[in-house]
Amino acid sequence: MSRAQLTRTGILRMALGGGGGAADPLLPAEDGEGRRVPFLLRALRIAVVVCLYWFTSIAMVFLNKYLLDSPSLRLDAPIFVTFFQCALTAALCLGLSLGAACGPPCPGLPALRLDPKVSRSVLPLSAVFIGMVTSNNLCLKYVGVAFYNVGRSLTTVFNVLLSYLLLKQTTSLYALLACGVIIGGFWLGVDQEGAEGTLSWTGIFFGILASLCVSLNAIYTKKVLPVVDGSIWRLTFYNNVNACVLFFPLMMLLGEFRTLYHFDKLGNPSFWGMMTLGGVFGFAIGYVTGLQIKFTSPLTHNVSGTAKACAQTVLAVIYFEETKSFLWWTSNLMVLGGSFAYTWVKGLEMRKVQEDPNVKSSERNETGV
Numbered sequence: 277m278s279r280a281q282l283t284r285t286g287i288l289r290m291a292l293g294g295g296g297g298a299a300d301p302l303l304p305a306e307d308g309e310g311r312r313v314p315f316l317l318r319a320l321r322i323a324v325v326v327c328l329y330w331f332t333s334i335a336m337v338f339l340n341k342y343l344l345d346s347p348s349l350r351l352d353a354p355i356f357v358t359f360f361q362c363a364l365t366a367a368l369c370l371g372l373s374l375g376a377a378c379g380p381p382c383p384g385l386p387a388l389r390l391d392p393k394v395s396r397s398v399l400p401l402s403a404v405f406i407g408m409v410t411s412n413n414l415c416l417k418y419v420g421v422a423f424y425n426v427g428r429s430l431t432t433v434f435n436v437l438l439s440y441l442l443l444k445q446t447t448s449l450y451a452l453l454a455c456g457v458i459i460g461g462f463w464l465g466v467d468q469e470g471a472e473g474t475l476s477w478t479g480i481f482f483g484i485l486a487s488l489c490v491s492l493n494a495i496y497t498k499k500v501l502p503v504v505d506g507s508i509w510r511l512t513f514y515n516n517v518n519a520c521v522l523f524f525p526l527m528m529l530l531g532e533f534r535t536l537y538h539f540d541k542l543g544n545p546s547f548w549g550m551m552t553l554g555g556v557f558g559f560a561i562g563y564v565t566g567l568q569i570k571f572t573s574p575l576t577h578n579v580s581g582t583a584k585a586c587a588q589t590v591l592a593v594i595y596f597e598e599t600k601s602f603l604w605w606t607s608n609l610m611v612l613g614g615s616f617a618y619t620w621v622k623g624l625e626m627r628k629v630q631e632d633p634n635v636k637s638s639e640r641n642e643t644g645v
Contacts, residue, residue: 325571329564330584336557337421337588338595343554344417349547351539353532357551358413359523364555366516369509388513395514397503401496402518408489409519410526411482418479419469421592422600425585426465427483429611432458432618434491442495448625454618461610468604512562578619582612 342349343357351357373388412428419427433455439445447455469475497511504510527533541547569577589608593600 339554361555362516369513411486415482418476430487457614465607
């Protein structure tokens, strides 16, 4: 989840901004030969895709928590963990591209080659991307998995704020009320974490920074996509290559190379297996997110993501044997409910705009953002 926010946010925003959400079917009703697909088969496919999304996303969060803050691992090198996942993602993108080039042509997997000019054009977005993935991982390092969703829940609020400041787009009263519920849930969650003695202001700081970077990332992604011919695959590849280069001075500055030198499990195959698995899950979340949006709709994807966040919180409380107060659970429900309400309101507004023949195409796109 943390490292894959770029791909997931980019796919979701393009689906919403491009107007695909209102018309997207749950699944094509016909197969390639024009025969109607039975309802039960369509429902089964949707269930499989949703379960795959849930499993990949939740497993990735728990794996990253282990790598970043496990008492048994004792590895204090969050930038290195993020660097390794970015390097693995870039390698997987390149490997899949080469595999597609050797076999039948695949429009979803364009040929990848490193163009320094394109890399420089993507660099401003890469800086935001680095801030996003790093702050996400640092937030997860300093807060519990159960509080992780609340700790970085202000993305929607920053979306509204930055849309007004940078794009001069206004937001409806109902959407603003939904943002108010999210803010209230966030502050109640912070208060309850403090009351239970588990509050980390460092984690809260990185959670707020992560929310801001995710919002900035969505805006910069839309601006930079034409440079890579609108290809999320190319953008993912260039972003992760740039990130690998920029992470090196950060690791040197923070002394992580020295930490790795003294790390007693550096030659342990199990450690590298967990690192690789975490990177594979981080790469896979972008693909399964795209599948879920394709087989349902952007709105249904958000509903699934909200339900997944709820399940993730419950699983974390059970797994780590934590006891939470009623108000703590209330804060989670406020954040989840506010996020769902905002998406629902924006979806209704976008559908209304799309059905109005007097609205210009540019105005339709603005509503989707």
